[in-house]
Amino acid sequence: MPIFRPRATGVVHDVIEGQVLIIRSDTGAYYSLEGTGTVVWEGILRGQSMDDIVAGAEHQFPDVPGIPADIRSLVDGLLAEGILEEGVADSSPGGVTATLWPAQWEAPSLGIFNDMKDLLLFDPIHEVGPEGWPHTAHE
Amino acid sequence: MSEADRAIASVLARAASVEGLLTASASFGPIGVEVSCDEMGFVTSVQLAAVTERTKSSWPSLRVLMLTERSLAADRLPAPLRPDPAQAGVRVITTDRFACLVNQQLLWIADRDSATVLRWSVSEDSVPEWEAMRPLRYALNWWAAENGSALLHAGVVAYNGDAVILTGKGGTGKSTTVCACLESSLDVLADDYCLVDPAASDSDATVHALFGVGHLDTRAIDMLPFLRSRVLVDDPETKSLVRLIDEPPAPARITAIATITRAPGAQTRVGPASRSDVLRLAAPSTIAQSNVAHDHIWRVMTGLVRTCPAWDVQVGSLADVPLAIRDALRDQRP
Numbered sequence: 160m161p162i163f164r165p166r167a168t169g170v171v172h173d174v175i176e177g178q179v180l181i182i183r184s185d186t187g188a189y190y191s192l193e194g195t196g197t198v199v200w201e202g203i204l205r206g207q208s209m210d211d212i213v214a215g216a217e218h219q220f221p222d223v224p225g226i227p228a229d230i231r232s233l234v235d236g237l238l239a240e241g242i243l244e245e246g247v248a249d250s251s252p253g254g255v256t257a258t259l260w261p262a263q264w265e266a267p268s269l270g271i272f273n274d275m276k277d278l279l280l281f282d283p284i285h286e287v288g289p290e291g292w293p294h295t296a297h298e
Numbered sequence: 299m300s301e302a303d304r305a306i307a308s309v310l311a312r313a314a315s316v317e318g319l320l321t322a323s324a325s326f327g328p329i330g331v332e333v334s335c336d337e338m339g340f341v342t343s344v345q346l347a348a349v350t351e352r353t354k355s356s357w358p359s360l361r362v363l364m365l366t367e368r369s370l371a372a373d374r375l376p377a378p379l380r381p382d383p384a385q386a387g388v389r390v391i392t393t394d395r396f397a398c399l400v401n402q403q404l405l406w407i408a409d410r411d412s413a414t415v416l417r418w419s420v421s422e423d424s425v426p427e428w429e430a431m432r433p434l435r436y437a438l439n440w441w442a443a444e445n446g447s448a449l450l451h452a453g454v455v456a457y458n459g460d461a462v463i464l465t466g467k468g469g470t471g472k473s474t475t476v477c478a479c480l481e482s483s484l485d486v487l488a489d490d491y492c493l494v495d496p497a498a499s500d501s502d503a504t505v506h507a508l509f510g511v512g513h514l515d516t517r518a519i520d521m522l523p524f525l526r527s528r529v530l531v532d533d534p535e536t537k538s539l540v541r542l543i544d545e546p547p548a549p550a551r552i553t554a555i556a557t558i559t560r561a562p563g564a565q566t567r568v569g570p571a572s573r574s575d576v577l578r579l580a581a582p583s584t585i586a587q588s589n590v591a592h593d594h595i596w597r598v599m600t601g602l603v604r605t606c607p608a609w610d611v612q613v614g615s616l617a618d619v620p621l622a623i624r625d626a627l628r629d630q631r632p
Binding site: 171173175177178180184187189191272 | 467572573574577578581582583585586588592593596600603604
């Protein structure tokens with residue numbers, strides 16, 4: 160029953176008007192989620208497991224096939240982009256308002272925008288290595 | 299003190315002990331800066347870019363040491379802090395006391411305890427153009443975040459103390475739109491970077507000018523011929539330096555945050571925009587360029603987007619821009 164959470168560093172995110180905006184501050188890439196993607200994201204922030212999120216979606220859309228694969232595909236994308244990392248169950252999740260599922264199921268898709276890359280060629284950012292001083296990320 | 303803090307503190311102490319430096323005072327909006335440097339060009343670039351506000355500032359001042367190999371040899375810098383032209387990218391090193399940034403040409407060390415920033419480069423000429431255009435951006439960015447504010451990558455114009463923050467990706471025409479408001483009834487505060495004081499519980503968020511000059515390409519100057527008399531450094535190859543602010547500006551209340559879209563051939567209009575679009579256009583470049591305090595800057599931006607009306611400035615005729623923005627700001631007054 161895997162649980163995921165946004166990466167602890169280098170990722171900022173918020174939900175504005177039902178749209179999730181996520182930015183990776185080290186690459187300048189930014190991402191958006193809407194509709195069912197927003198609901199899945201908020202479930203992740205609440206500390207729900209993938210099984211719980213899938214169960215919630217299947218309960219809401221009992222006649223729709225392929226929901227587990229749709230959600231898994233979104234989560235795989237978020238993992239591949241370095242937005243999510245595997246987490247541990249939090250006994251006291253909260254602080255995130257649950258958005259209602261949309262009226263119809265649409266497979267969630269991750270909008271990916273890399274147009275900041277040109278800017279970062281001039282003003283690039285890379286973190287120091289995870290082992291900290293005096294090691295650099297290049298070592 | 300940790301090993302990292304000791305190593306960084308010793309570099310800063312060595313820099314602070316250099317004698318015979320040139321000194322200058324400058325203000326970047328509310329931020330007073332005392333600069334000590336070993337190249338006259340640094341004094342010129344800092345004083346050219348600075349702008350003093352009309353109102354007295356309550357901000358603590360910042361000391362900045364701008365040194366080159368002339369007064370601090372590269373081999374006196376420990377390897378993680380030594381700029382390496384062969385190594386692409388930027389290293390960000392943060393400890394409880396220091397925030398450091400190292401790229402191919404520059405080292406920045408910001409010291410929370412002494413409110414001092416060291417900027418080191420091999421020579422003045424080795425600094426890339428984007429850095430030279432905004433000479434203390436890293437220091438200002440860091441000091442703003444340390445004091446609860448944030449630098450935003452955005453233009454700003456104001457009318458009677460009410461400001462709109464103009465966001466957009468590079469190339470959308472932020473600078474051109476802002477410069478179209480020069481010599482109108484609007485006050486121009488910024489063409490690319492501004493300083494935002496987020497709202498306290500009993501006050502509105504305010505925005506400050508930071509730099510007194512802007513950067514425009516030849517095409518924009520051709521579209522706005524009155525800018526020719528404002529060109530301070532003409533550079534047809536890249537961007538010319540243009541005097542943006544004539545009189546000491548005052549901070550302004552943030553009335554709206556806007557995107558800029560182009561509407562060629564149409565009359566310029568100001569209409570509503572979605573908050574998420576504004577955030578999507580405003581946040582990535584600000585965050586990507588900030589190098590420090592991303593979470594804090596993000597909170598400031600999301601707070602602004604949540605509380606301020608979101609506009610879309612549809613820029614058609616540049617001549618219409620000042621009136622369209624002035625009317626929208628006036629209509630927004632409570």
